[in-house]
Each structure stands twice: as C-alpha cells, then as structure tokens.
Amino acid sequence: MTQTYRIAVLPGDGIGPEVTAEALKVLRAVGERHGLSFEVREGLVGGAAYDATGDPLPPETLELARWADAILFGAVGGDKWDHLPLEKRPERGILGLRKELDLFANLRPVVTWEPLLHTSPLRPEILEGGVDILIVRELTGGLYFGQPKGRDGDRTIDTCVYTDAEIRRVLHVALQAARRRRGRVVSVDKANVMATSRRWRELAEEVAREYPDVQLSHMYVDNCAMQLIRNPRQFDVIVTENTFGDILTDEASTLAGSIGLLPSASLGSGRAGLYEPIHGTAPDIAGKGVANPLAAILCVEMLLRYSLDQPGAADAVQAAVAAALRDGYRTPDIREEGTRLVSTAEMGDAVVARLDS
Amino acid sequence: MTQTYRIAVLPGDGIGPEVTAEALKVLRAVGERHGLSFEVREGLVGGAAYDATGDPLPPETLELARWADAILFGAVGGDKWDHLPLEKRPERGILGLRKELDLFANLRPVVTWEPLLHTSPLRPEILEGGVDILIVRELTGGLYFGQPKGRDGDRTIDTCVYTDAEIRRVLHVALQAARRRRGRVVSVDKANVMATSRRWRELAEEVAREYPDVQLSHMYVDNCAMQLIRNPRQFDVIVTENTFGDILTDEASTLAGSIGLLPSASLGSGRAGLYEPIHGTAPDIAGKGVANPLAAILCVEMLLRYSLDQPGAADAVQAAVAAALRDGYRTPDIREEGTRLVSTAEMGDAVVARLDS
Ligand SMILES: CC(C)[C@H](C(=O)O)[C@@H](O)C(=O)O
Numbered sequence: 001m002t003q004t005y006r007i008a009v010l011p012g013d014g015i016g017p018e019v020t021a022e023a024l025k026v027l028r029a030v031g032e033r034h035g036l037s038f039e040v041r042e043g044l045v046g047g048a049a050y051d052a053t054g055d056p057l058p059p060e061t062l063e064l065a066r067w068a069d070a071i072l073f074g075a076v077g078g079d080k081w082d083h084l085p086l087e088k089r090p091e092r093g094i095l096g097l098r099k100e101l102d103l104f105a106n107l108r109p110v111v112t113w114e115p116l117l118h119t120s121p122l123r124p125e126i127l128e129g130g131v132d133i134l135i136v137r138e139l140t141g142g143l144y145f146g147q148p149k150g151r152d153g154d155r156t157i158d159t160c161v162y163t164d165a166e167i168r169r170v171l172h173v174a175l176q177a178a179r180r181r182r183g184r185v186v187s188v189d190k191a192n193v194m195a196t197s198r199r200w201r202e203l204a205e206e207v208a209r210e211y212p213d214v215q216l217s218h219m220y221v222d223n224c225a226m227q228l229i230r231n232p233r234q235f236d237v238i239v240t241e242n243t244f245g246d247i248l249t250d251e252a253s254t255l256a257g258s259i260g261l262l263p264s265a266s267l268g269s270g271r272a273g274l275y276e277p278i279h280g281t282a283p284d285i286a287g288k289g290v291a292n293p294l295a296a297i298l299c300v301e302m303l304l305r306y307s308l309d310q311p312g313a314a315d316a317v318q319a320a321v322a323a324a325l326r327d328g329y330r331t332p333d334i335r336e337e338g339t340r341l342v343s344t345a346e347m348g349d350a351v352v353a354r355l356d357s
Numbered sequence: 358m359t360q361t362y363r364i365a366v367l368p369g370d371g372i373g374p375e376v377t378a379e380a381l382k383v384l385r386a387v388g389e390r391h392g393l394s395f396e397v398r399e400g401l402v403g404g405a406a407y408d409a410t411g412d413p414l415p416p417e418t419l420e421l422a423r424w425a426d427a428i429l430f431g432a433v434g435g436d437k438w439d440h441l442p443l444e445k446r447p448e449r450g451i452l453g454l455r456k457e458l459d460l461f462a463n464l465r466p467v468v469t470w471e472p473l474l475h476t477s478p479l480r481p482e483i484l485e486g487g488v489d490i491l492i493v494r495e496l497t498g499g500l501y502f503g504q505p506k507g508r509d510g511d512r513t514i515d516t517c518v519y520t521d522a523e524i525r526r527v528l529h530v531a532l533q534a535a536r537r538r539r540g541r542v543v544s545v546d547k548a549n550v551m552a553t554s555r556r557w558r559e560l561a562e563e564v565a566r567e568y569p570d571v572q573l574s575h576m577y578v579d580n581c582a583m584q585l586i587r588n589p590r591q592f593d594v595i596v597t598e599n600t601f602g603d604i605l606t607d608e609a610s611t612l613a614g615s616i617g618l619l620p621s622a623s624l625g626s627g628r629a630g631l632y633e634p635i636h637g638t639a640p641d642i643a644g645k646g647v648a649n650p651l652a653a654i655l656c657v658e659m660l661l662r663y664s665l666d667q668p669g670a671a672d673a674v675q676a677a678v679a680a681a682l683r684d685g686y687r688t689p690d691i692r693e694e695g696t697r698l699v700s701t702a703e704m705g706d707a708v709v710a711r712l713d714s
C-alpha cells in the first residue's frame with residue numbers, strides 16, 4: 001500500500017519550466033524506486049500567469065497550492081513585465097504564495113561539492129575542507145510586505161515591520177536546525193542602526209535561552225557580507241530577516257560555484273512547503289536547454305526530506321547528484337576542462353541514471 | 358603665501374585613534390612638501406564622547422565639524438555601548454554628522470593593489486588586470502533615518518523613505534563621476550519588491566538622459582552581491598541607496614584584500630567633506646598597534662582631492678602608499694610570506710618616507 005502525495009508544479013517564467021521538468025523527472029524516478037506515488041498537478045504563476053489571465057497569482061493557482069503537500073516552483077520575472085505596477089508583476093506570484101501560505105522560514109543550504117571546488121571564484125584554500133552553511137531567511141515580513149508602501153507626491157516609502165511573534169518563530173526554526181547540525185547560530189542584523197534589528201537581537205537572546213545546547217552569536221549584516229567571502233567555514237547556521245537573507249544567499253552562492261546549484265525550502269508551521277531554486281529566470285539562456293537543473297533537482301531532495309518525510313529517498317537524490325558531478329557531467333555554468341558538457345535534460349538523465357547506485 | 362586649511366580630527370573609538378594618528382602624520386608631511394598649511398583641531402565623537410559627555414555627538418563636535426574644510430574621522434562603536442538606546446549609541450556620532458552636514462554622497466573606491474592581488478580570498482584570475490570600482494552610496498536617506506522608527510507594543514518598525522530630490526542628487530554625483538572614469542554606471546536596487554527602488558529606477562532613467570555619454574544599467578541588489586564576487590571587473594561606477602551600499606561595500610572590500618585598505622569620502626553640495634575608513638573600530642585589536650592605517654591614509658588622499666582641490670598632493674599620497682606596498686611593508690591583515698611585517702606607526706612612517714620619491 002502506497003500513500004499518494006499531492007504535488008503542485010508551478011514552472012513560471014524563463015528557465016523555470018525547463019529546470020522544473022528535470023526536477024519532476026527525478027521526483028518520479030525516485031518515487032518509483034522508493035514506492036512513493038504522486039498526484040501531480042500543474043499551474044500558472046508569474047509572468048506566464050499574467051499573460052494568460054491578467055493575474056500573476058490566479059485564484060486557481062492559489063487553490064492548487066493549498067491543496068498540495070508540496071509545491072515545486074520554478075522562477076518568475078523578466079524584463080517584459082518590468083513596466084507593470086508592483087501588484088501585477090510576476091514576482092507578486094511568488095511573494096503572494098509565500099504570504100498566503102504563511103511560509104515564513106526559507107531554508108537555503110549553501111554547500112560546496114568536492115568536484116566543483118575549482119569552479120568557485122574563491123581560492124581553494126578558503127573552501128578547503130568544504131563549506132556547509134544553512135541560511136535561514138525570514139520570508140513573510142520585513143520590507144517585502146510592510147505597509148505603508150508606495151509613492152506619495154515626491155516621497156516614496158517602504159516599511160520594514162516585524163512583530164515579536166514573527167521574529168520568534170523563525171529564530172526557533174534556526175535554533176532547532178542548529179541542534180541537528182553543528183550547534184551554532186549566527187543571527188545577522190543591523191542593530192546599530194535599525195529598530196527592527198535591535199528587537200531581533202533582543203528576541204534572539206531570549207529565544208536562545210530555550211536552547212542551551214546551541215551557541216548563539218550576533219553579526220552585523222555588512223560584516224557578514226564580508227565574512228562569507230573571507231572565512232565562510234566559520235558558519236554553521238545563519239538566521240536573518242527577509243531582505244538581508246535575499247542578498248546574503250545570492251552572495252553565498254558563489255561559494256558553491258554557481259547559483260544554479262542552490263535549492264531552497266519555504267516552510268510554514270505545518271509540513272507543506274514550497275521548493276524553489278534560489279536562481280531567477282535567466283531570460284538570456286531561457287529555452288536553450290543549457291540551464292543547470294541541479295538547483296531544481298536538489299529542491300526535490302529538500303521536498304522529500306521536509307514535506308514528505310522520506311529521508312531515504314532524499315538521500316538517494318543527494319547521492320545521485322554527487323555521483324553525476326563526480327562522473328564529470330557539467331552544464332555550462334560549472335564547466336571545466338576535462339569534464340563533459342551536457343544539456344539541461346541530459347543532466348536530469350544523468351541524475352536519474354545514478355539513483356540506483 | 359600659503360592658504361590655511363581647517364581640518365577637524367575625530368578619532369572616535371577602538372582603532373580609530375591609532376589609524377587617524379597615522380593619517381594626520383601623512384597629511385602634515387605631504388602638506389610640508391606641497392606648501393599647504395593646516396589648522397588642525399581635535400574633537401570627541403562616538404563612545405569616547407558619550408563616556409566624557411553623555412552624548413555621542415556633543416554640540417562642540419558638531420560646531421567643529423561645521424568649521425572645518427574637511428573632517429578626518431576614525432571609527433565609532435563597541436560592545437561596551439551596545440546596551441544604550443539607538444540615540445545614545447556611538448554610531449549616532451557618525452550618523453548625526455552625516456545628517457547634520459547633509460553629506461549625502463559617500464564615495465567608496467574599491468581598487469586592487471598589484472602587490473596584494475594574492476591576499477584576496479578571490480582567485481587571481483578573477484582579479485586579473487585589476488579591479489577599479491567606485492561605489493557611490495546614498496548616505497542620508499533610506500532606512501537609516503526614516504520615521505517612524507521604533508517599537509510599539511509587539512510591533513517594531515523601520516521606515517525606508519526617499520524624496521525624489523534625494524535620489525536625483527546622488528544619481529548626479531555617480532553620473533558625473535562616471536564621466537571622469539570609464540563612463541558606465543550600474544544603479545543597484547530591488548525594484549521588483551521595493552517601492553523606493555522602483556522610484557529610484559525611474560529617476561535614474563530620467564537623470565541619465567542628461568548624460569548621453571554615460572551608459573546606465575540596472576541590477577538587483579541580490580544579483581549585484583553575487584556579481585561583485587563572480588565578475589568584479591564588469592563594474593565601473595555603482596550607485597545605490599544607503600543600506601544596500603553599506604552591505605555591498607563591506608563585501609567588495611574582499612576584492613582589495615582587506616577592509617583595512619578602503620577609504621571613503623562623504624560629500625554634500627559644497628567642497629567640505631568627511632573622510633572615514635570603511636572599516637569599524639575592531640575592538641579585538643585596538644590599542645595593540647597592529648591595525649592597518651592605509652584606509653585612513655587613503656582618506657587623506659581623498660581629502661586632498663575632493664575638499665582641498667590639491668590633486669598633486671593627493672597623487673603623491675597615492676604613489677607613496679603604492680610604493681610602501683611594493684617595498685613589502687605589511688600590517689598583519691595583509692601579511693604574506695616574504696614581506697615585512699610592520700606596526701601601524703611603522704606603516705605610517707613607511708608611507709611618509711616615500712612621499713618624496
Ligand atoms: C524574485 C524575488 C521577489 C525573490 C526575492 O527577493 O525574494 C528572489 O530574489 C528570491 O530570492 O527568492
């Protein structure tokens with residue numbers, strides 16, 4: 001007897017559809033091998049949804065998302081829609097999903113893959129021994145959603161707002177994750193300037209008292225942006241607010257070698273979650289079959305682990321990705337001499353072929 | 358007949374006093390050689406001022422700053438004062454000066470020094486040919502000063518606010534600087550999420566029309582944080598708002614090899630300016646005579662260039678720093694095998710000794 005998991009697939013724009021197709025291919029393949037069955041439904045989101053319906057997050061898509069045990073999300077956005085007001089832009093698709101489903105904790109693991117150490121712009125000495133950081137980004141608060149927001153005559157305003165409860169719950173996620181890792185959390189803020197940061201720091205101290213086995217420290221965001229490059233191996237778990245997390249995770253992707261390698265899980269208080277690569281739509285390479293699908297495929301790993309509670313299947317995906325890299329398969333973003341250049345679909349196939357090993 | 362320039366020296370906290378002393382040493386030495394005379398007055402700021410007067414920016418200091426043609430600033434802050442409310446913290450000293458003197462444009466050059474290419478955490482290939490970026494950070498708006506700011510029950514708020522005039526004037530500074538450089542400006546924002554960014558982007562397009570010889574492009578801040586590490590040589594001038602500029606400049610310091618090498622100039626509408634290293638107070642090494650004074654010394658270069666209009670003297674400082682590095686003088690932050698480890702004061706002396714060559 002197998003359980004049927006409900007999977008919503010929202011490919012979005014640009015390279016979203018092509019990388020999501022590979023992720024789905026891997027999900028189906030690992031499901032067969034681990035006796036998992038899926039009901040998969042696809043929906044429109046972002047620019048694609050706007051073009052079809054005039055709404056970047058149509059009601060049917062939101063319904064589909066609520067129905068699902070897990071959402072495989074591609075990417076949204078593109079120059080084509082830049083002229084639209086903020087509430088019609090493709091980005092509203094992902095922002096709306098995060099907010100409506102209350103997916104407040106965005107887990108963004110940053111790990112180096114041994115065979116790719118030489119594709120990072122950082123010196124090998126800096127990465128030696130490997131980097132393994134989990135960045136926990138708050139995802140439904142801060143500057144992204146605070147009101148008032150907008151233009152009033154010659155003044156324009158964004159509001160960064162956090163309630164104590166919003167800060168506390170994401171700190172718990174980070175502190176709990178640290179327990180299952182190396183036991184250290186760096187909380188990143190700008191407490192010397194921002195009131196929300198100051199409150200964040202106070203609450204971090206308070207919440208951490210419930211985790212005497214975890215070591216908490218604080219770092220200013222400007223310093224963290226420097227430390228991530230100078231000495232990334234000092235970090236275990238980083239927890240930070242929405243905007244800082246957005247910036248620091250893109251920066252940290254350089255450690256792994258390519259932003260095409262970084263998945264993320266957006267979780268709320270239940271098991272359901274949304275899984276999206278941290279890369280964008282990369283319009284310049286969209287439709288050419290050259291995008292790296294590994295970030296999307298690693299989303300499947302996170303999906304299996306966090307939403308479906310299938311650690312065995314998750315480990316299998318992780319191992320298959322490692323094997324494909326070890327065997328020299330490379331999309332253009334991580335190409336090196338002496339490796340085998342493959343297309344998006346060939347990389348997906350290479351991972352599937354290694355699920356049994 | 359020599360003109361007498363009025364210089365205010367505000368050493369502040371931590372390593373501020375020791376690096377500022379070397380900067381002053383170089384300023385006096387270059388002044389003698391170039392027939393410049395100075396009236397130098399020192400003032401209290403930051404934690405030092407708070408301890409002495411209960412105010413991180415005492416009225417006498419503000420008066421001194423207004424009197425000066427140029428201000429040599431050290432650094433402010435430290436754990437010791439972290440418990441104080443935001444308006445009493447050492448940082449209020451520098452933030453207050455920026456705001457009161459309306460120093461809205463913060464120029465932060467990021468350059469690689471040939472003899473230090475190997476001290477950067479980045480691979481030599483990435484830096485090959487040298488990096489020469491000017492980051493223009495807006496300094497008196499955004500999240501730093503916007504009201505309302507503070508806690509109200511269980512909600513805490515910061516406000517990011519910009520008037521059109523504030524955005525326009527800093528864009529002009531960047532576009533003018535690009536004219537004297539390689540003619541390219543990247544305006545960095547988060548226009549897919551923030552209303553202030555969206556307005557920033559519109560005004561950048563508008564203002565750039567007055568500079569048909571300058572090429573303007575836009576980049577999201579998350580992407581910029583990645584591009585600075587992946588391909589820093591693509592940038593000429595970067596212009597961005599206050600908080601993004603804070604984060605990106607600290608990150609970019611890794612290109613130069615050490616944050617101890619980065620000066621900055623904070624300018625308003627007149628010639629008067631404030632010059633401060635972008636590094637902080639580094640409490641862990643304060644008072645030990647090991648801090649790198651080159652950022653502070655390079656502030657003297659900027660001061661001569663921008664506030665005193667003495668390009669010859671500025672060039673002499675620049676050349677003397679390059680010569681000291683070429684001759685192998687190194688503070689611990691940039692030490693390499695085969696170089697000569699020196700103290701803060703010895704580095705200052707090494708630069709002075711090379712002013713005549
Ligand atoms: C597309 C955009 C709204 C989004 C964000 O800023 O959160 C993206 O950059 C990300 O990091 O997921």
Ligand SMILES: CC(C)[C@H](C(=O)O)[C@@H](O)C(=O)O
Binds near residue numbers: 193222451452603
């Ligand atoms: C000390 C602090 C207030 C300051 C800032 O954030 O502007 C510093 O980080 C800087 O970059 O000059």
